[in-house]
Amino acid sequence: MTSRERALGWLAGLGLTAGLVMAFGVAPREATQGNVQRIMYLHVPAILVAYLAFGVVLVASVIYLWGRAAGADRLAHASAEVGVVFTGINIATGAIWGKPTWGTWWTWDARLTSVSIMFVVYLGYLLLRAMIEDRERAARFAAVLGIVAALDIPLVHFSVYWWRTLHQPPTLLRPGSPPMDPTFVLALMVNLVAFALLYGYFTAKRVRLLRQEEEEVFA
Amino acid sequence: MPDNWSFVLAAYGLAALVLGGYWRRLLRRERELVARERRCGAARDEPRPTPTSPGPPIPRR
Numbered sequence: 570m571t572s573r574e575r576a577l578g579w580l581a582g583l584g585l586t587a588g589l590v591m592a593f594g595v596a597p598r599e600a601t602q603g604n605v606q607r608i609m610y611l612h613v614p615a616i617l618v619a620y621l622a623f624g625v626v627l628v629a630s631v632i633y634l635w636g637r638a639a640g641a642d643r644l645a646h647a648s649a650e651v652g653v654v655f656t657g658i659n660i661a662t663g664a665i666w667g668k669p670t671w672g673t674w675w676t677w678d679a680r681l682t683s684v685s686i687m688f689v690v691y692l693g694y695l696l697l698r699a700m701i702e703d704r705e706r707a708a709r710f711a712a713v714l715g716i717v718a719a720l721d722i723p724l725v726h727f728s729v730y731w732w733r734t735l736h737q738p739p740t741l742l743r744p745g746s747p748p749m750d751p752t753f754v755l756a757l758m759v760n761l762v763a764f765a766l767l768y769g770y771f772t773a774k775r776v777r778l779l780r781q782e783e784e785e786v787f788a
Numbered sequence: 789m790p791d792n793w794s795f796v797l798a799a800y801g802l803a804a805l806v807l808g809g810y811w812r813r814l815l816r817r818e819r820e821l822v823a824r825e826r827r828c829g830a831a832r833d834e835p836r837p838t839p840t841s842p843g844p845p846i847p848r849r
Contacts, residue, residue, distance in 0.1 A: 604791040
């Protein structure tokens with residue numbers, strides 16, 4: 570493990586601890602939903618970090634197609650894998666939050682449907698990489714898919730504006746100030762930073778492992 | 789509205805399981821790669837038998 574990785578790991582651990590303290594100790598009980606609203610501190614950062622991860626896949630894929638840099642391909646691969654993990658957490662926690670508040674675990678609402686499409690598309694991306702044995706071909710095909718798949722990110726985010734949905738509009742990444750008390754926003758931001766650090770730690774580790782795997786193959 | 793603490797616990801517990809599981813998977817892969825590298829390194833460094841005598845003379849035709 571490199572020193573940068575170790576530092577990121579410790580920072581992510583500290584961030585997650587701070588996030589838990591903010592979510593359960595500092596943020597007050599929400600007046601309408603009660604304590605079940607505390608799932609938001611997990612659900613919202615998970616999707617925002619997934620957007621970040623898939624945005625990195627997009628940029629790294631363009632760089633790979635431009636100059637065939639193996640490092641960019643490894644970054645895209647690692648970022649997609651971590652992004653899928655965070656999207657899975659977002660979908661699962663959303664279903665758990667939906668049951669007591671909406672009365673259902675799942676509904677084919679525009680936001681839920683577009684997020685699940687994004688999840689399946691990036692799973693397909695990982696599957697495509699695993700199925701093609703020739704490393705260069707796998708990287709090229711995956712880069713094209715990584716660019717096309719990114720079209721789903723704005724679709725997910727703006728789905729709540731473009732269609733009538735059960736899901737509420739975005740809490741962050743919206744025009745104007747967040748429609749919440751500053752304490753809720755602070756708790757959300759601390760958790761977002763913690764998740765972003767965790768994303769950085771996982772991705773750095775995965776990139777290094779992918780490089781070692783490749784060196785082993787070519788040795 | 790009731791607090792539904794069981795749903796909160798389920799969400800946080802599930803997230804911890806998924807993130808912990810992925811972390812463990814990365815650590816396991818790391819250990820496998822280190823072990824394989826060590827095995828390959830040991831095989832490369834293993835001393836090869838060196839001939840102690842020049843052997844029988846090659847008959848001349």
